[in-house]
Amino acid sequence: MLDLLYPMIGSVALILGLVARAFPSDRWLTRLNIVSLLLWATYFLLIGGHGAFTSLLIGVAVAFSAEARKPHLSRGFLGLEFLMIPVIAIMLGPRETLPLFGGVMFSVGVAFFSGTKLTLAFLTGELIWLCYAIWLGATFGILAAMAAITALLVRSLQRWLQDPTKRQGR
Numbered sequence: 001m002l003d004l005l006y007p008m009i010g011s012v013a014l015i016l017g018l019v020a021r022a023f024p025s026d027r028w029l030t031r032l033n034i035v036s037l038l039l040w041a042t043y044f045l046l047i048g049g050h051g052a053f054t055s056l057l058i059g060v061a062v063a064f065s066a067e068a069r070k071p072h073l074s075r076g077f078l079g080l081e082f083l084m085i086p087v088i089a090i091m092l093g094p095r096e097t098l099p100l101f102g103g104v105m106f107s108v109g110v111a112f113f114s115g116t117k118l119t120l121a122f123l124t125g126e127l128i129w130l131c132y133a134i135w136l137g138a139t140f141g142i143l144a145a146m147a148a149i150t151a152l153l154v155r156s157l158q159r160w161l162q163d164p165t166k167r168q169g170r
Helices: 002-022 026-047 050-067 071-092 094-112 115-136 139-162
Strands: none
Touching (some): 002 026, 002 139, 026 050, 026 115, 026 139, 050 094, 050 115, 071 094, 094 115, 115 139
16 A cells, blocks of 8 residues: 555655746745645655655744744754754764755755745755655655756746846846
8 A cells, every 4th residue: 555655645746846846936936845845754754764754844844934934933943954964864874864954955945045045045955855865766756856956947047037137147
Protein backbone atom coordinates (compact mmCIF):
# COMPACT_ATOMS: atom_id res chain seq x y z
CA MET A 1 0.00 0.00 0.00
CA LEU A 2 2.79 2.46 0.89
CA ASP A 3 4.46 1.65 -2.43
CA LEU A 4 1.50 3.35 -4.12
CA LEU A 5 0.96 6.08 -1.54
CA TYR A 6 4.30 7.87 -1.61
CA PRO A 7 4.43 8.22 -5.43
CA MET A 8 0.92 9.70 -5.37
CA ILE A 9 1.85 12.14 -2.60
CA GLY A 10 5.07 13.04 -4.43
CA SER A 11 3.16 13.63 -7.67
CA VAL A 12 0.59 15.93 -6.07
CA ALA A 13 3.31 17.80 -4.16
CA LEU A 14 5.30 18.18 -7.37
CA ILE A 15 2.36 19.57 -9.34
CA LEU A 16 1.26 21.90 -6.55
CA GLY A 17 4.82 23.17 -6.04
CA LEU A 18 5.13 23.92 -9.75
CA VAL A 19 1.84 25.78 -9.81
CA ALA A 20 2.95 27.79 -6.76
CA ARG A 21 6.26 28.77 -8.32
CA ALA A 22 4.68 29.73 -11.61
CA PHE A 23 2.55 32.46 -9.99
CA PRO A 24 4.10 35.91 -10.25
CA SER A 25 2.29 36.84 -7.02
CA ASP A 26 4.38 36.37 -3.84
CA ARG A 27 1.20 35.77 -1.83
CA TRP A 28 0.06 32.82 -3.97
CA LEU A 29 3.59 31.44 -4.03
CA THR A 30 3.62 31.39 -0.22
CA ARG A 31 0.11 29.98 0.25
CA LEU A 32 0.40 27.15 -2.24
CA ASN A 33 3.90 26.45 -1.03
CA ILE A 34 2.56 25.74 2.49
CA VAL A 35 0.33 22.95 1.17
CA SER A 36 3.14 21.65 -1.00
CA LEU A 37 5.50 21.61 2.00
CA LEU A 38 3.05 19.53 4.02
CA LEU A 39 2.80 17.00 1.20
CA TRP A 40 6.59 16.87 0.79
CA ALA A 41 7.01 16.36 4.54
CA THR A 42 4.72 13.33 4.30
CA TYR A 43 6.57 12.04 1.23
CA PHE A 44 10.02 12.29 2.80
CA LEU A 45 8.82 10.76 6.07
CA LEU A 46 7.52 7.75 4.12
CA ILE A 47 10.82 7.23 2.27
CA GLY A 48 13.00 7.75 5.35
CA GLY A 49 14.26 11.30 4.80
CA HIS A 50 14.06 12.41 8.41
CA GLY A 51 16.15 15.55 7.98
CA ALA A 52 13.89 16.60 5.13
CA PHE A 53 10.79 15.89 7.21
CA THR A 54 12.12 18.08 10.05
CA SER A 55 13.11 20.89 7.71
CA LEU A 56 9.77 20.84 5.91
CA LEU A 57 7.76 21.02 9.13
CA ILE A 58 9.78 24.01 10.28
CA GLY A 59 9.31 25.53 6.81
CA VAL A 60 5.55 25.20 7.21
CA ALA A 61 5.75 27.03 10.55
CA VAL A 62 7.84 29.82 9.00
CA ALA A 63 5.49 30.18 6.05
CA PHE A 64 2.38 30.20 8.27
CA SER A 65 3.83 32.84 10.57
CA ALA A 66 4.93 34.98 7.60
CA GLU A 67 1.50 34.65 6.01
CA ALA A 68 -0.09 35.65 9.34
CA ARG A 69 2.17 38.71 9.37
CA LYS A 70 3.98 37.59 12.54
CA PRO A 71 7.63 38.31 11.63
CA HIS A 72 8.89 37.59 15.15
CA LEU A 73 7.54 34.04 14.87
CA SER A 74 9.11 33.59 11.43
CA ARG A 75 12.47 34.66 12.80
CA GLY A 76 12.05 32.37 15.82
CA PHE A 77 11.35 29.35 13.62
CA LEU A 78 14.27 30.33 11.40
CA GLY A 79 16.49 30.33 14.49
CA LEU A 80 15.13 26.89 15.42
CA GLU A 81 16.02 25.65 11.95
CA PHE A 82 19.62 26.89 12.38
CA LEU A 83 19.81 25.19 15.78
CA MET A 84 18.56 21.91 14.33
CA ILE A 85 21.46 21.65 11.86
CA PRO A 86 24.08 20.39 14.36
CA VAL A 87 21.48 18.23 16.14
CA ILE A 88 20.48 16.52 12.89
CA ALA A 89 24.16 16.20 11.87
CA ILE A 90 24.96 14.37 15.12
CA MET A 91 21.83 12.22 15.19
CA LEU A 92 21.36 11.37 11.51
CA GLY A 93 24.59 12.27 9.70
CA PRO A 94 25.69 15.02 7.34
CA ARG A 95 23.42 14.03 4.43
CA GLU A 96 20.34 14.84 6.49
CA THR A 97 21.58 18.39 7.14
CA LEU A 98 21.25 19.37 3.47
CA PRO A 99 17.47 19.80 3.67
CA LEU A 100 17.92 22.05 6.68
CA PHE A 101 20.33 24.28 4.77
CA GLY A 102 17.88 24.35 1.85
CA GLY A 103 15.05 25.03 4.27
CA VAL A 104 16.96 27.93 5.78
CA MET A 105 17.13 29.52 2.34
CA PHE A 106 13.36 29.16 1.88
CA SER A 107 12.72 30.45 5.39
CA VAL A 108 15.01 33.45 4.94
CA GLY A 109 13.21 34.22 1.68
CA VAL A 110 9.75 33.98 3.21
CA ALA A 111 10.68 35.83 6.40
CA PHE A 112 12.69 38.71 4.92
CA PHE A 113 12.34 39.05 1.15
CA SER A 114 9.90 39.66 -1.66
CA GLY A 115 10.13 39.81 -5.44
CA THR A 116 13.49 38.98 -6.99
CA LYS A 117 15.23 38.37 -3.67
CA LEU A 118 12.51 35.90 -2.65
CA THR A 119 12.91 34.09 -5.97
CA LEU A 120 16.71 33.94 -5.58
CA ALA A 121 16.39 32.57 -2.04
CA PHE A 122 14.00 29.90 -3.32
CA LEU A 123 16.34 29.07 -6.23
CA THR A 124 19.23 28.56 -3.83
CA GLY A 125 17.09 26.38 -1.60
CA GLU A 126 15.94 24.30 -4.58
CA LEU A 127 19.54 23.73 -5.71
CA ILE A 128 20.42 22.43 -2.24
CA TRP A 129 17.31 20.21 -2.23
CA LEU A 130 18.30 18.87 -5.66
CA CYS A 131 21.66 17.78 -4.23
CA TYR A 132 19.89 16.11 -1.31
CA ALA A 133 17.35 14.32 -3.51
CA ILE A 134 20.14 13.01 -5.74
CA TRP A 135 22.10 11.80 -2.70
CA LEU A 136 18.98 10.15 -1.24
CA GLY A 137 17.88 8.71 -4.59
CA ALA A 138 14.42 10.29 -4.27
CA THR A 139 13.05 10.27 -7.81
CA PHE A 140 10.14 12.62 -7.13
CA GLY A 141 12.44 14.89 -5.13
CA ILE A 142 14.85 15.13 -8.07
CA LEU A 143 12.03 15.81 -10.53
CA ALA A 144 10.45 18.35 -8.20
CA ALA A 145 13.67 20.27 -7.62
CA MET A 146 14.50 20.38 -11.33
CA ALA A 147 10.97 21.42 -12.23
CA ALA A 148 10.86 24.02 -9.43
CA ILE A 149 14.15 25.52 -10.58
CA THR A 150 12.71 25.81 -14.08
CA ALA A 151 9.46 27.34 -12.76
CA LEU A 152 11.39 29.86 -10.65
CA LEU A 153 13.46 30.87 -13.65
CA VAL A 154 10.23 31.36 -15.63
CA ARG A 155 8.82 33.39 -12.72
CA SER A 156 11.93 35.58 -12.77
CA LEU A 157 11.62 36.09 -16.50
CA GLN A 158 7.93 37.02 -16.17
CA ARG A 159 8.69 39.58 -13.46
CA TRP A 160 11.60 40.96 -15.46
CA LEU A 161 9.45 41.35 -18.59
CA GLN A 162 6.75 43.14 -16.57
CA ASP A 163 9.20 45.71 -15.15
CA PRO A 164 10.76 47.86 -17.90
CA THR A 165 13.27 49.48 -15.49
CA LYS A 166 14.97 46.10 -14.96
CA ARG A 167 15.39 45.61 -18.72
CA GLN A 168 17.18 48.96 -18.98
CA GLY A 169 19.71 48.01 -16.29
CA ARG A 170 18.49 50.52 -13.70
